[in-house]
Amino acid sequence: MEALSLYELNRTIKESIDELYPMSVWVKSEISRITENRSGHCYLELVEKDPNNDEVIAKASASIWKNTYKMLAPYFAMETGTALSQGMTVLIKVKPVFHEAYSYSLNVTDIDPTYTIGDMSQKRKIVLARLKEESVFDMNRELTLNRAIRNIALVSSKTAAGYEDFVNQLNNQEVKFNYNVELFEAVMQGDLTENSIINALDSIISSKTKFDIVVIVRGGGAVSDLHWYDSYRLSYYCTQYPLPIITGIGHDRDISVLDMVAYTSLKTPTAAAQFIVNRSISTYNDLKNLINEFSASVQSYIKNKQVELEMRKIDLKAAVSDLFVKKRHNLSMMEQFLDLSSPSVILKKGYSISLKDGKVARCKDLHKGDCIKTILFDGNVESIIK
Amino acid sequence: MEKIKTYDEAYSQLEILTEEIKNGEIPLNLLTKKIKEAKALIEFCQTSLAKVDNDVNDFLHNC
Numbered sequence: 001m002e003a004l005s006l007y008e009l010n011r012t013i014k015e016s017i018d019e020l021y022p023m024s025v026w027v028k029s030e031i032s033r034i035t036e037n038r039s040g041h042c043y044l045e046l047v048e049k050d051p052n053n054d055e056v057i058a059k060a061s062a063s064i065w066k067n068t069y070k071m072l073a074p075y076f077a078m079e080t081g082t083a084l085s086q087g088m089t090v091l092i093k094v095k096p097v098f099h100e101a102y103s104y105s106l107n108v109t110d111i112d113p114t115y116t117i118g119d120m121s122q123k124r125k126i127v128l129a130r131l132k133e134e135s136v137f138d139m140n141r142e143l144t145l146n147r148a149i150r151n152i153a154l155v156s157s158k159t160a161a162g163y164e165d166f167v168n169q170l171n172n173q174e175v176k177f178n179y180n181v182e183l184f185e186a187v188m189q190g191d192l193t194e195n196s197i198i199n200a201l202d203s204i205i206s207s208k209t210k211f212d213i214v215v216i217v218r219g220g221g222a223v224s225d226l227h228w229y230d231s232y233r234l235s236y237y238c239t240q241y242p243l244p245i246i247t248g249i250g251h252d253r254d255i256s257v258l259d260m261v262a263y264t265s266l267k268t269p270t271a272a273a274q275f276i277v278n279r280s281i282s283t284y285n286d287l288k289n290l291i292n293e294f295s296a297s298v299q300s301y302i303k304n305k306q307v308e309l310e311m312r313k314i315d316l317k318a319a320v321s322d323l324f325v326k327k328r329h330n331l332s333m334m335e336q337f338l339d340l341s342s343p344s345v346i347l348k349k350g351y352s353i354s355l356k357d358g359k360v361a362r363c364k365d366l367h368k369g370d371c372i373k374t375i376l377f378d379g380n381v382e383s384i385i386k
Numbered sequence: 387m388e389k390i391k392t393y394d395e396a397y398s399q400l401e402i403l404t405e406e407i408k409n410g411e412i413p414l415n416l417l418t419k420k421i422k423e424a425k426a427l428i429e430f431c432q433t434s435l436a437k438v439d440n441d442v443n444d445f446l447h448n449c
Contacts (some may be wrong), residue, residue, distance in 0.1 A: 140429075174412060295446045302439050305393075309431050312400055316424055320405040 010100040022166050024095040026110050032059075040066035041082075042073070046106070062094060062106035072111050079113035080120070082227045086191045091115035120227050125255050136239040140263050145244045146212040147283040149276050152181045153204040153211040153243075155197060157188045161219030162269040166248065169273035169276065177280045182209060188218040193228035198237050204240070213276070214241070217248040217269035229256035242372045248272030296334045303336070347377040393434045432446045 002010075033045035041063060049056040077083050084090070093110035131137045146328060152170075156163040162286045163183065170179055184200040197216065204214060228234075229249060230304055235257045238245050248271055249256060257307035259265035266272045339345065343353070354374045355360040361372050403424050406412050412420055 001431065015391065297443075298442050299446075300436065302442060305435055307396070309428070309435065312404065313395070313428060316404045316407070316428075318398065319404050320421060323407055323412075323417070 005098055010098065010103075014100060015097040016095055017104075021096050024093045026091060026112070027094050028089070028091050029060075029088070029192040030149060031084065031086055031090060033054075034084060034086055037070075040069065042069045044108070058202070062092070062108050064108040068109060072108075073208075076111055076113050076116075080116050082120070084111075085227075088227075089117060096288075120230070124227075124230045124257060127230060127235065128260070130232060130238065131235060131257070131261065134236075137261060138269075139239040140241060140245055140261055143242070143244045143263060145263060145279070147279070147286075149212045149280060150178065150180055150214075151211045152179055152276065153207070153209075153210050153214045154181050154183050154187050155200045155214060155216045156183065156218060156269070158183060158185055160188060160217075162217040163190075164246065165219060166215065166269040166273045169270045170277065173277055175281060175284070177277065177284075179276070180209070182207070182211075189228060191228070194231045194234045197234055201237065201241060211243055213263075214243050214245045215248065215269075215276075216245060217271050217272055219269065226256050227259040231257070234258060235261045245274060246272050259380050272290050344354065344377075347375065350377070352376045396427045396430045396434075398432070400424060403427070414442055 001230040004189070013247075027046075029046040029048060030049040031044055034042065036042045044062040044064070046060050046062050047056050049055060073084060092106075092108050093112075093114040094106035094108050097107050098104050110269045111258050128137075154166060154298075165182060167383055170181065184198040184203050186244065187196040201214065204211060204250050226249070228245070238258060247256075247259050247265045248267065249259065257267065264275060346355070352374050354372045356365065356372045357372060366372070366385055368385055372383055372385070374381050375384065399421060407417075407420065
């Protein structure tokens with residue numbers, strides 16, 4: 001029996017493939033793994049899953065050679081706003097190759113970013129629709145943010161510029177508020193983002209510190225790799241979170257689902273810090289106004305009482321002095337009356353009083369020969385009745 | 387005279403007293419006593435006001 005050598009077999013397969021696919025073809029696929037090696041080549045593992053049960057029904061290795069990758073990677077990132085990454089669905093132009101020694105693989109020559117954009121926006125729409133359908137979309141926004149913010153839990157990567165920007169902006173203010181910022185480190189891009197942020201949020205809740213607010217920030221890199229923040233799991237988690245979350249994920253192209261469910265979303269870490277400072281300033285001013293209003297009302301209250309008491313004193317003095325005037329007047333009236341009725345005043349007018357045996361004489365008691373004493377103004381006379 | 391408890395109590399006693407004097411309801415022999423009472427009430431009111439005023443100023447300067 002004649003047998004082929006392995007090389008001969010592989011060469012026939014290679015020839016058949018070359019014959020079958022002399023040119024590149026467009027293929028839809030999901031990236032299940034992606035690595036870039038030191039020499040600048042990019043290696044991918046592509047899969048297709050059964051939409052019903054997620055089982056892998058096709059799989060192939062692919063490579064983007066350095067020169068092509070140098071062109072395709074920035075182009076793709078610029079168009080989609082995100083780097084080629086695991087879990088992403090792509091439309092790529094590939095040339096199937098079969099190498100006798102290295103077996104089957106796909107050589108990527110081109111990529112169509114619009115397909116990925118469409119796919120991502122489709123996925124995003126589904127996530128949004130699901131969050132709304134579950135009535136959780138607004139839940140974080142329905143929380144009450146403390147008026148005086150003091151304890152801030154910051155979710156970021158320590159090495160990222162975003163962390164520094166945020167802290168600098170908090171401190172670089174005319175009026176300084178005393179904030180306590182604790183960093184909960186998380187990976188802010190790549191496929192670890194989702195789990196890493198959720199873990200950080202978990203640690204915040206179990207921390208001893210009672211935080212007023214959670215701030216998720218990330219410095220804007222060259223590529224705003226946003227689609228990690230469109231994750232259903234992460235966004236759902238944030239809607240159920242007990243503290244208000246504000247985001248400053250550093251992008252200006254589009255707004256992520258996480259931004260949409262957050263209590264407040266801001267474009268940059270600096271803006272997120274300013275949001276907190278502004279809230280503190282407004283709380284401080286409100287308090288100052290309230291104190292002023294309170295002071296004014298207290299002062300006018302006291303003033304009124306003082307005036308009222310002064311008036312009362314004047315009133316009392318007047319009443320007392322009136323009383324004296326009245327009493328004195330009555331007294332002098334009495335005096336006048338008494339003066340007028342005194343006998344010396346009457347005698348002076350020419351009247352006289354006659355006494356018999358020391359009593360005022362009456363005609364009916366007098367008889368011939370009786371002796372009476374008459375008092376006149378200037379002396380007394382005695383007389384005998386004839 | 388009963389022990390005065392509050393500013394408002396003192397103030398209203400003062401008001402009643404003034405009315406009584408105005409209406410001549412107070413016999414002269416009691417007037418001295420009543421005036422002493424009035425003086426005590428006024429002093430109480432003034433001290434209370436001054437104290438509150440102090441407290442308020444203290445508060446206003448410290449916040």
